Amino acid sequence: MNYTFDEITNRVNTACYKYDLKNKYFNTDDITPMWVADMDFKVPGCITDAINKRLSHAIxxxxxxxxxxxxxxxxxxxxxxxxxxxxxxxxxxxxxxxxxxxxxxxxxxxxxxxxxxxxxxxxxxxxxxxxxxxxxxxxxxxxxxxxxxxxxxxxxxxxxxxxxxxxxxxxxxxxxxxxxxxxxxxxxxxxxxxxxxxxxxxxxxxxxxxxxxxxxxxxxxxxxxxxxxxxxxxxxxxxxxxxxxxxxxxxxxxxxxxxxxxxxxxxxxxxxxxxxxxxxxxxHGKEWLEQLIDYLTGNIAFAEDFINNELSDIDLIRPEATFLLWLDFRRKNIPGKQLNKYIEENARLGLSDGLLFGIDGEGFQRINIGCPKPVLEKALLQIKHAFNSVR
Ligand SMILES: Cc1ncc(COP(=O)(O)O)c(C=O)c1O
Structure with missing residues (x-):
């Protein structure tokens, strides 16, 4: 069976940490959230089928x-x-x-x-x-x-x-x-x-x-x-x-x-x-997982290409696992404490600030690429424009 990971699903108003708490964590609704580590993909049907079956028992x-x-x-x-x-x-x-x-x-x-x-x-x-x-x-x-x-x-x-x-x-x-x-x-x-x-x-x-x-x-x-x-x-x-x-x-x-x-x-x-x-x-989820990994591999390859060609003073630590990318912005010379806010305000993206992960995360940001590829493409373009327009 072929699964699709390109579908964009609206997660707003589902008591969703990533989307519904944007205001709490970033003081604005006007960002694309690419922080907390869950993905924007629907689960495979084997999971919803099993839950639905149990749900219909109603006790x-x-x-x-x-x-x-x-x-x-x-x-x-x-x-x-x-x-x-x-x-x-x-x-x-x-x-x-x-x-x-x-x-x-x-x-x-x-x-x-x-x-x-x-x-x-x-x-x-x-x-x-x-x-x-x-x-x-x-x-x-x-x-x-x-x-x-x-x-x-x-x-x-x-x-x-x-x-x-x-x-x-x-x-x-x-x-x-x-x-x-x-x-x-x-x-x-x-x-x-x-x-x-x-x-x-x-x-x-x-x-x-x-x-x-x-x-x-x-x-x-x-x-x-x-x-x-x-x-x-x-x-x-x-x-x-x-x-x-x-x-x-x-x-x-x-x-x-x-x-x-x-x-x-x-x-x-x-x-x-x-x-x-x-x-x-x-x-029953192995086939879905294999396709997910292929999709994420494509997202990572896209991000790596884009960063190398368009964002040459940002370095990607190539991930061997996970849907989280660790980006090194240190060559941008923006003070570490201001970097996350800078990206929020200028790229309209909600990323995880490197400093959260310890002092050696200063100058880094974590971006969640567990999302449809068009969302990732847009996010990377927003980063490009944010740095081009001001610096
Ligand atoms: C390394 C690691 N451990 C644990 C968790 C969260 O685990 P749980 O939601 O089961 O508490 C995460 C979530 O991002 C994680 O990255």
Missing amino acids: FGYSYQPDSAYEAIINWILRQHNWKIKKEWIGFTPGVVPALNLAVLALTKPGDKIIVQTPVYFPFFTAVKDHHRHLTVNPLKLKGGRYCMDLKNLQSQIDSKTKMIFLCSPHNPTGNVWKKNELQELVEICVKNEIVIVSDEIHADIVFKPHKHIPTAMISDDASENVITLMAASKTFNIAGLSTSYFIASNKILYNRVNRWVEKLHLTMGNIFGTIALEAAYR
Whole structure:
């Protein structure tokens, strides 16, 4: 079946974060929003069919995750990532960000140090600080257009209070798919120092050829004992509003400690429609996903061409995964704190400000290209005109 991703769907007045909160976040309605990380594409019919079927039952009492949902996850992870997991390693959570917070509560104590590698998805910071843990920042290094982990610096920062690292794999906002040797070296350091790796792999299914996502837990036996993996169908199939995700931990002690927090906060029942959507997507959504990845690959190629030819002093960090592009505006010489506003006012675009992702995001902006190509084309033209007309 052929899916179309060119259709423009009006999302206004659907209690939509990206469109209906433009005023709250940008103080204007007159922008095209290309910030929060969901896509402007309709989900595949397998998801709406499954939800409609359940909807017509018309009773939505307390629910739980049936065996079939676990089975769908196990099969998906095997097929996508060649990782053989077991039902008893899987626990459900109402989102990956909630799961990051639960892992912190379950596995560390106030005053413990947790490492993050910047620029990074900003809820990583609050998941540490909101629980009075200490944030240790290990900046990534930009080398030849690709970000790398600075493992030497990481090692130098570790002390007896360092208990956890948040790994973003693939990495938001830089689009890295971490390579085997990078993961191996990181795992080795963490195992040696008894640092639990919380591996946020929410973007694992949107990866561009020839890159291949490797679940951190698969790196070695030591890794599998030391990692909690956080995953979801939400980014992959554009169902983030259904608040459903899961964690995987083969280490029973880690599993039980996190799951105990899920129970303590009474989060176990999940969302009926979220569970149904996840199962339908994982059972029947593969063809749609393949076509989505092709479409996004086209969007990225278009953006790269446009930037190289028309915006030559803006640099694109070529993404290996995700529908988020990390753009380097530093050669424009606009002060970092003014850049997002400048683009809002002159290009009428709502982008995610690089500074949100840490101090090393200064001079960068993140643009969401999970949209029909005509929308992207128009946005890039608006950027071009914004810089041509004034500077
Ligand atoms: C790395 C990463 N983790 C988690 C999330 C959000 O997860 P959830 O909506 O399941 O809390 C995002 C969304 O952009 C993300 O990029």
